Amino acid sequence: MSINDHKLVRCNEKDKETLSIFKKGINDSYGLISTWSTEKDCCAWKGVSCDNITNRVTKLDLNLERFRTLTGEINMCILELEFLSYLDLSCNDFDVISFTTIQHNITHASNLLYLDLSHNEHSTLQMDNLDWLSPHSSLKYLNLSGIDLHKVTNWLQAVNTLPSLLELQLSHCYLNNFIINPSIQYLNLSSLLTLDLSFNNITSQLPNWFFNLTKDLAYLDLYHNNIHGEIPSSLLNLQNLRYLDLSLNKLQGSLPDGINQLPNIQHLGLYGNLLSGSNIPSTLENLSSLNYLSIGRNNFSGEISENTFSKLSNLDYLVLSRSNFVFQFNLDWVPPFQLQVLSLSNTNQGPNFPSWIYTQKSLQSLFLSSSGISLVDKNKFSSLIEIISDYLDLSNNSLTGDISNLTLKGDTLYLSNNSFTGGLPNISPNASDVDFSYNSFSGSIPHSWKNSKDLRFINLWNNKLSGKVLEHVSDWTQLLFLNLGQNEFSGTIPIKMSQNLYVLILRANQFEGTIPTQLFNQSSLFHLDLANNKLSGSMPKCIYNLTQMITFHFNFYGLTIELFIKGQHYVSKFQSEWRTFDLSGNSLSGEVSLELFRLVQIQSLNLSHNNFNGTIPKEIGGMEHMESLDLSNNKFCGEIPQTMSLLTFLGYLNLSCNNFDGKIPIGTQLQSFNASSYIGNPKLCGAPLNNCTIKEENPKNATPSPENEDDDSIRESLYLGMGVGFAAGFWGICGSLFLIRKxxxxxxxxxxxxxxxxxxxxxxxxxxxxxx
Known part of the structure; x- marks a missing residue:
């Protein structure tokens, strides 16, 4: 029982001392456990509950998921609380777990029933062993998800000391085996109902004994491991199984005969394996309790028809994507279910949009990319995609038509690589990711988009869009990715943009004016492409705070970027490490700011086809990650700095059509390019161009520079010294000859x-x- 009034309950002094020791290792930036004052009854401390009769601490709940505020050390002395039955320290950011004294100090019979140390968000806690579990044989719930247990080779044996365990959560623990000590005759986990080993690195086969752990197991999650081999027939022993997920492993062979006899199965996940067989459609027919079915991306074959789903009235989640099934549905079929999620991506559905999907009025997510669809019932199709509230993916089909009058409610909207025409559709204020690239949308960005304050990802690449974007961009304060390239947008580059931007692509539009100084203060920006516009003026003379181009410490997930590097166009997926700076094809002039050459993480720098002048500073040698450099068709002059020979990763170089002079620095990298990288610089010589010929210029016609003046002074001093020395030597010898007779x-x-x-x-x- 929880008691918060310390006037009624006085905390046991021993418990109070243990809690105080535990608190010492904790950092609490929000002060949420500031109530833990020695002047107050510890039963009134935040998260602490005591028994109102014994006055002993029975519960400690510091799950502060909303704040994730606690950091520092988990001192497991907390397990010395003699009457503690419930301990939840999950959803924080602890850095380390300390077991300094715990093994020696627990001499009493533990009352602990519930223990949760899971989900420390930004740090990885580590444990070298699980031997400390043995005194807690009464545990019914154990969750260590997210703790690194890769050094624990006997985790299964350690768990075996907990015969009362009902639920075991070991997700994301870096486990890699099912090793059993031969001295253990059997595993005593007969009470276990829930077992979650998802997101580990288990590389072995599923042993036959694994499904004999307990006959009462209802929940088994082995999602995303590297388990291989066949599924043992002993799986059929789990007659109470309701949840089974073996997705994203390397399982082979066919499903065990009789899997359709699991009467209570509700969730069946087999997606992303190497399973085969043609009996799956008939197997599914009798699994009438199913509400979740994910069997795509395997080698299953056979015909899927309305008979397959005739008894699956409870189905609300269906994933058949990337499968080899032959789909045969009558045009007038009305399924017995109402799905919330449907994925048929990368299957052959076309050319007609599957008519039975129009009957699904509860759809929240629809994945139909790359399905060969080109023909739709306009009215039914419009009504369907307008009800999708979560994820709509119709990309890589041949869909046409004008959808400008629709309002799409989905948070994530992928309509890329189709042939939609007319204006852009309206989107929900809740929209976060929008990809309408590679279509024929025209007109300006709808005013309604201004209300979508949560937009993070916008890709409108390669359409026919026009107008000014200033009024919209300034309101998208959460934006991470903005690609407006290959359109006809005009006006100036917005001064006010999201400070969270990672990628900005405005390539091939009609933007004009100068580059705003504020753009170079985007600390998160790592991909900047302003090429092929009408920008003019000089580069801003300011401190470039493009931190991501100076230090490399971030990876952006799931990113597709249009890359123009090494003289070629790439569509790059998951290339979040590529740092790009491209201002080519504009009318920019003046000297390039030295600050640019201090962005040492840049891998592709393109300033070509502008009017830049001045010399290349020696600081370019510090850009050691550079792989593609294009400074061609400008007015750069002077010598190529020797430090450029330090760019050992350089795979593409173009310095042509400038005013460089002198000799190309000698270095393996610079001589590996052919002459086309240097042509158009009449005064440049050295390999791979013609050999240099040294010509003396008429000193009367030469205008000495300060450096040359210094050289001339040294040279004159040298000649003068040589002359004086010669004269002294000459007269010394000749004088001796004339003065000494012998x-x-x-x-x-x-x-x-x-x-x-x-x-x-x-x-x-x-x-x-x-x-x-």
Whole structure:
């Protein structure tokens, strides 16, 4: 019983001391456990409950999911609370678990029934063993999901010491095996009703004994592991099974005969395996309790027809995507169920939209991408997609028509790669992800979109849209991804945009004016593409706060980006690590800001086809991740800095059509490109161009620079020193000859002797020549 009035209950001093020790390791930024004051009765502390008779702490509930506020250390001394039966520390951000004294201090019979340490959101707690569980044999609920247990090789044996366990949650624990100690004769888990081992790395087969753990098991989740081999026939022993999910593994073979005899099965997930067989349609016919069926992305075959679903009146979730089934439904078939979720993506449904789907009035999510659909009943189709409240994916079909008069209510709307015409449809204020790329939508962005404050992802690439976007963009404060490329939008680039932007693509439109300084203060931005517009002026001279292009510490999930790198166009999925800066094809001028070359994480830099001038700073050598660099068709001048030879990952380079001079720096990378990377620079030489020829310029016509003046001064000093030295040496020797008689006579005799020898040698050569 919970008692909050400390006037009625006085907390046991021993319990109070234990709680105080536990609190010392906790950081609480919101002060939600600030009530834990030693001046107050601990039974009045937040999250603490005491028995009103014994005054002992029986419950500690610090699940603060709304705030996720607690960080620091979980000191497991808390298990020393003798009468504690309920402990929930889940949904926080603890960094470490401490077991310093716990193994030695628990000498009493534990009363703990409920223990939840799961879901620490931003940190991964680790445990090296689970031996500390053994004193808590009364546990009925244990949830360690999200704790790293990869070092625990005997997790199953440790759990075996908990014979009263009803529910075991070990999701996301990095478990990788089912190893059993041979000394254990059997597993004593006969009470277990729920077992969740999803999202681990279990790479073994499913052993036969696994389904003999308990005959009363009702919930079994092995979703997203690497389990291989066949499904053991012992699965059929679980006659009380209501929930079975084996999706996203590597299971092979066919389903065990008799699986249709599991009378209570409601949830069956087999999606994403290597299962085969043609008997699945007939197997499904008798599973009348099913409300969830996901069997796509396998190698099943056979014909799916209305007979398959004739008894499945409870079905509300159906996933048959990426399957090889042959679908044969009568045009007038009305299913006995009303689905909430339907996925038939990557199946052959077309060319007609499946008429039976029009009867589904409760649909919240519809996945029909890449299904060969081109023909629809206009009125029924419009009514259907307007009721979808969650996820609508009709991408990669051949759908046509004008849907501008519709209001789509879905949070996520994917209509890309179709042939829709007319204006854009209205969207819900709750919309978050919108992808209408690769269609023929025209006109401007509807005013109703301005009300969608939660928009995170907008992709309108490659349509015929026009108008100004300023009034809309400034209201999308949660936006992460904005792609308006390949349209006819005009006006200036908005000054006020979401500070959360990761990707901004405005390529190939009619935007004009200058680049706003505020754009370079987007700390999250890692992909900026403003190419092929009518932008003018110079690059902003400011501090570039593009942190994601300086330090690499983020990955954006599920992203599809139009990449123009290495002289080619790529449609890149999940390339969140690619840092791009593209201003090509505009009328920008002036010198490039030095700040740009300090964005060291950039992998693709394209400033081509502008009017930039000035030199390339040596700081470019610090952009060591650069793979694609295009500075062509500008007015850059001066020498190519030697530091460019440090760009060892460079796979594409174009410096052509500028005013570079001097010799191309020697380095393996720069010489690996052919001459086309450098042509159009008349004063540039060196491999792979022609060899350099050194020409002396007339000093009278040359205008000395300050650096040249310094060189000339040094050269003049050198020559002057050499002249003085020569003169001193000459007169030193000659003076000695004239002043010292012996030296003078010896010198004359030497010269005279050399002359005689030369005369004799010459006459001998001449006589020999005449005889011949």
């Amino acid at each position: 030296w003078r006579h010896a010198c004359f005799r030497f010269v005279d002797g050399v002359g005689d020898k030369l005369y004799v040698t010459l006459m001998v050569k001449l006589n020999s020549f005449h005889r011949n």
